[in-house]
Amino acid sequence: MKTLNIALFGCGTVGSGVYSLLSEVAQKITWRTGATFRVAKVCVCDLQKERPVQIPPELLTTDGTALLDDPAINVVVEVIGGEAQALGIITRALVNGKQVVTANKLVVAKYLPLLRRLEELHGGRLLYGASVCGSVPILKLIDETLPFDHVNKVRGILNGSTNFILSRLADGVSRTDALAIAEREGFLEADPTADISGADAAQKLSILIYHAFGVHLSPDAIPTTGIEYITERDLEHAHAGGSTIKLVAEAWREHGIVKASVAPRLLPLGDPLAAVRDEVNIVEVTCEGVGVQHFTGRGAGSIPTANAVVTDLLDIVKDRRYRPHQPTAPPPIHALLNRVAA
Ligand SMILES: NC(=O)c1ccc[n+]([C@@H]2O[C@H](COP(=O)([O-])OP(=O)(O)OC[C@H]3O[C@@H](n4cnc5c(N)ncnc54)[C@H](OP(=O)(O)O)[C@@H]3O)[C@@H](O)[C@H]2O)c1
CATH class of the missing domain: 3.40.50.720 (NAD(P)-binding Rossmann-like Domain)
Structure with a gap:
């Protein structure tokens, strides 16, 4: 053309x-x-x-x-x-x-x-x-991996707004102030429900699943929990134990069936997802042949x-x-x- x-x-x-x-x-x-x-x-x-x-x-x-x-x-x-x-x-x-x-x-x-x-x-x-x-061309990367490999698992931080809020909570900022900063910086929509509830991450995970596993799992069918009830106190407790909290979207094969979930997870500070802060996204793709790969970048704006x-x-x-x-x-x-x- x-x-x-x-x-x-x-x-x-x-x-x-x-x-x-x-x-x-x-x-x-x-x-x-x-x-x-x-x-x-x-x-x-x-x-x-x-x-x-x-x-x-x-x-x-x-x-x-x-x-x-x-x-x-x-x-x-x-x-x-x-x-x-x-x-x-x-x-x-x-x-x-x-x-x-x-x-x-x-x-x-x-x-x-x-x-x-x-x-x-x-x-x-x-x-x-x-x-x-x-800006992370993750669908193309997965497509190009598939002819010669087999995806076993995808895991990631797919929503920049919630990651920004969790990063502020981890800095000791109160939940109310974290939401206000996210809004001021343009990381929250007028109606932030889809971000906070995890629905936005579930939609993105559904598309990733289609590309990685060739299965259409509607976002409504993905068990989803958001960050509605996470406070700075939870992050403080997590850090005291050498961990942090991230909204993790993941999908994997279990006995040939694709399972998926979106939920806040306690991650050890050494986990590659734990180091991703602010509005940045990351996707970890685990393949049978090439093993674990990480793709990261700004997911919105x-x-x-x-x-x-x-x-x-x-x-x-x-x-x-x-x-x-x-x-x-x-x-x-x-x-x-x-x-x-x-
Ligand atoms: N914002 C992000 O960072 C981001 C990142 C990734 C994906 N997305 C996706 O990109 C899409 C757009 O998001 P956005 O943030 O740009 O939205 P937005 O700022 O609310 O803009 C929506 C635009 O669509 C126009 N519009 C609404 N209904 C219309 C209709 N029926 N016919 C013609 N025009 C119509 C509006 O017109 P008026 O201006 O005249 O009101 C406005 O210009 C969404 O699907 C969103 O999920 C957004």
Whole structure:
């Protein structure tokens, strides 16, 4: 594909980062790849809103449907967040055979089998590197390991906000102050429930499981406990015993069955996960052949996430697709659609 005519859905934290990064690197991309990346339209809710980036008014629209059905648009970037409307955008784009890039872990985690089926049926493509660990290209790394190895376990810190809060509690800051600092630093959403309850980590773990084990485990099926009740006193006790507390997301095989959990865990200070502080993410992948590997980096924020989105756009030019395990027997399309209706 030589010209990417992009419809950018959403221009908030991530979308504005994508727009400004693309404006900055457009010439470099053309020079390196021979392809032109052109943001043709930016779809938002409020045309009058002040944005951190300057967008020519003629690019802004609220008519997403027209963009999804416009044959001149060959790439859709979905960064609006939420579930129903984002799912509608992604599925319509895929049914129209478009290339789709999303950062939406909720939609990807819940509907991955359906989305992959739509990709296959209509010849489009779905890339979602930004949905797990932001700038760390963990899905690609796992995919590339699989042809010659076998993943036995994945374990990690997948949510930057809760790791930031736990790091402040470990510094002796009170729970109330830790939450206030996280909010001030932009690490907490207006509604932080998904972060604090562990739901966000469960969504990311579900996507990792699909890539590492070839099994779709919906985030709702992953036993999940958050950090609602952890205080600075708990961290103090943990440290006195040579440990710390981290929100650990993990999945492993047990007698051929994939098991998973998200929960606060007491980790010895020497554990590689224990050393990861603030908003940083880490994923530990244990493979039969190569053993244990660690991948770490910033998992959220405007520019790290925008970087992951732009990397996916480059992968479209390189004709790269995810190649996770094929789940043993893909369910028929009507069964997948029934799950959406339910
Ligand atoms: N923030 C991060 O660090 C981060 C990291 C990784 C992944 N993600 C994921 O990236 C996605 C976006 O997150 P964000 O933080 O950028 O969200 P955000 O700041 O709330 O921005 C959402 C944007 O979407 C627009 N929007 C909402 N509903 C829309 C609709 N129906 N049609 C068109 N535009 C619509 C909003 O328009 P208006 O501006 O006009 O209101 C806004 O520009 C989410 O799925 C999130 O989970 C975020």
